[in-house]
Amino acid sequence: MLEKTIKQPIRxxxxxTEVFDKANFNFQSKIxxxxxxxxxxxxxxxxxxxITHQEISEHIHRKAKQAxxxxxxxxxxxxEQAKIIYYSSKYQKLLNLTLEEEELMNELREQFSDFIEKSQIEILSIKTVSPEDIFAKYFKSIAPFHNGQKKHEFPDAFxxxxxxxxxxxxxxxxxxxxxxxxxLEASNQSEHLIYKESIDKLLEDIIAQESDEIDLCYEIFEDNLEEIKEEISSIFIEGEFSLSDDFAYGYLEPGSEYIEVVVDVINIIDKSIVDxxxxEVEYPIITFELKIDISYTAHISYxxxxxxxxxxxxxxxYNIQNVTEKLKQKIVIxxxxxxxxxxxxxxxxCFNAIENVDLDTNGSIGTIVLVDEGFEENQEELDSCFSPDEYDDN
Structure with a gap:
C-alpha cells in the first residue's frame, strides 16, 4: 500500500511597509x-x-530624493577639494558625476513592480473597509491606535x-x-491574524514544518559559536570607518587620520534559519539571519x-601635534x-565550514562613523600600535 503525504496548505x-524599509528596498536580496x-x-x-503599496512607492521617492x-x-x-584633477584625462570625468533623483526613483519603482509580478502579489483594496469601524477603534484607543500619532496610525488601521x-x-x-x-498589538486582538516580526521568522516556521533537523542545525550553530564570532569579527574590522565631520572640534588635519578597530564583544541578539x-544532499548549506550587536574599540591617530x-x-x-587616543562604540547589525x-x-x-558571512546584505551600514565622544587616554598602548616615524611632519 502506497503512503500518501498530506500537502501543507498555502500560507x-x-x-x-516596514519590511521593505528594513530591507532597504533590496528586491534582489536572498529574503x-x-x-x-x-x-x-x-x-x-x-x-x-x-495603502501599503502607495506607502512603499512614496518611501522610494523620499529615499531617492534624500540620496x-x-x-x-x-x-x-x-x-572644491579636487580641483587638481580638472586637467587629468583619467579622473576629470569624476567632476561631472551626477545622481538624478527621478531616474533613481523610477528604477527602484520598476524593481518593486517586477517583484510584485514575480511574487504574484495580490493588492487588497481598502474600499470595503468601514470608516465607522476605524473611527470606533480610534475613539476607544484600540490597536493600532494608542500613541496619538494619528497621521501614522490611520493608514495602519485601514x-x-x-x-x-x-x-x-x-x-x-x-x-x-x-x-x-x-x-503586533492589533494582530493579538484578532483571531484571523498571525503576527511575525520579520520575513526571517516566517521562513523559519516554514522550514521547521518541512525539516525535522532544524533543532540539530541550531545545536551545530551553538557548538561553533566562537568560530562564527571570530569570522564576523575579522570581517567587521576590515570594514570602512571614518571620523565624524566635527571630530576633534574641527582641529583635525584632513587625511592624517589612522584608524585601527578591535572587536571587544559580539552578542547574538536573535537568529533564524531562513534557508x-x-x-548537494550530503553537503547541505544552512543560511542563518542574525541580529547582533558589536562592541568595539577604535584606536585613532590624527x-x-x-x-x-x-x-x-x-x-x-606649523606646530602640528599628533594625537593618539581611543574610543568605544557599539553597533547593531x-x-x-x-x-x-x-x-x-x-x-x-555535522559542521564542515563557514561558507559565507555578509555583514551588510542590504547596503544599509556603509561607512561606520566614529564620533568624538567618550575618548580615553591610552598613550602607552597606542605608542606600541603606531610607528612615530609614520606621522612625523615633513
Missing part, C-alpha cells in the same frame, strides 16, 4: 528571492494593501482592516509581517591643528551567515 502572507521561490512552489500567497541631495552636497565638497477582511472572506488566518509593534539548500599656527607665505600649518554541513557515516549532520 497567506501580508507584508507591511525577497526566497519569497518568490515559495510562491512559485505554491507554499505561500502574498498580499499588499493599496540625490546627499550626493549633491558630497560632490560639491569633492569638487491596512490591517483590509487584511482582516480578506482573512474572513477566505476563512483562513493570514500572517502579517511587520516590525511595527502596533501591528536549507539541499542541492594630526591636530589646535595649537598650530598658519604660515600664509608657506600656506601650511544584521548578518547573513551560511554554514556548510556534511553527513557522517550514520547520516547525521
Amino acid at each position: 497567506l502572507v501580508a507584508l507591511d 525577497f528571492q526566497k519569497l518568490i521561490e515559495l510562491v512559485r512552489a505554491e507554499k505561500i500567497s502574498i498580499y499588499l494593501t493599496t 540625490a541631495s546627499g550626493f549633491k552636497k558630497l560632490h560639491k565638497d569633492f569638487r 491596512a490591517l482592516a483590509a487584511i482582516e477582511e480578506k482573512a474572513k472572506k477566505e476563512n483562513r488566518k493570514i500572517y502579517v509581517i511587520s516590525g511595527d509593534k502596533d501591528w 536549507i539548500n539541499n542541492q 594630526d591636530s591643528t589646535e595649537y598650530a599656527f598658519w604660515d600664509s607665505e608657506d600656506h601650511a600649518y 544584521s548578518v547573513e551567515l551560511e554554514i556548510l554541513l556534511f553527513r557522517d557515516e550514520l547520516h547525521h549532520l
Whole structure:
C-alpha cells in the first residue's frame, strides 16, 4: 500500500511597509528571492494593501530624493577639494558625476513592480473597509491606535482592516509581517491574524514544518559559536570607518587620520534559519539571519591643528601635534551567515565550514562613523600600535 503525504496548505502572507524599509528596498536580496521561490512552489500567497503599496512607492521617492541631495552636497565638497584633477584625462570625468533623483526613483519603482509580478502579489483594496469601524477603534484607543500619532496610525488601521477582511472572506488566518509593534498589538486582538516580526521568522516556521533537523542545525550553530564570532569579527574590522565631520572640534588635519578597530564583544541578539539548500544532499548549506550587536574599540591617530599656527607665505600649518587616543562604540547589525554541513557515516549532520558571512546584505551600514565622544587616554598602548616615524611632519 502506497503512503500518501498530506500537502501543507498555502500560507497567506501580508507584508507591511516596514519590511521593505528594513530591507532597504533590496528586491534582489536572498529574503525577497526566497519569497518568490515559495510562491512559485505554491507554499505561500502574498498580499499588499493599496495603502501599503502607495506607502512603499512614496518611501522610494523620499529615499531617492534624500540620496540625490546627499550626493549633491558630497560632490560639491569633492569638487572644491579636487580641483587638481580638472586637467587629468583619467579622473576629470569624476567632476561631472551626477545622481538624478527621478531616474533613481523610477528604477527602484520598476524593481518593486517586477517583484510584485514575480511574487504574484495580490493588492487588497481598502474600499470595503468601514470608516465607522476605524473611527470606533480610534475613539476607544484600540490597536493600532494608542500613541496619538494619528497621521501614522490611520493608514495602519485601514491596512490591517483590509487584511482582516480578506482573512474572513477566505476563512483562513493570514500572517502579517511587520516590525511595527502596533501591528503586533492589533494582530493579538484578532483571531484571523498571525503576527511575525520579520520575513526571517516566517521562513523559519516554514522550514521547521518541512525539516525535522532544524533543532540539530541550531545545536551545530551553538557548538561553533566562537568560530562564527571570530569570522564576523575579522570581517567587521576590515570594514570602512571614518571620523565624524566635527571630530576633534574641527582641529583635525584632513587625511592624517589612522584608524585601527578591535572587536571587544559580539552578542547574538536573535537568529533564524531562513534557508536549507539541499542541492548537494550530503553537503547541505544552512543560511542563518542574525541580529547582533558589536562592541568595539577604535584606536585613532590624527594630526591636530589646535595649537598650530598658519604660515600664509608657506600656506601650511606649523606646530602640528599628533594625537593618539581611543574610543568605544557599539553597533547593531544584521548578518547573513551560511554554514556548510556534511553527513557522517550514520547520516547525521555535522559542521564542515563557514561558507559565507555578509555583514551588510542590504547596503544599509556603509561607512561606520566614529564620533568624538567618550575618548580615553591610552598613550602607552597606542605608542606600541603606531610607528612615530609614520606621522612625523615633513
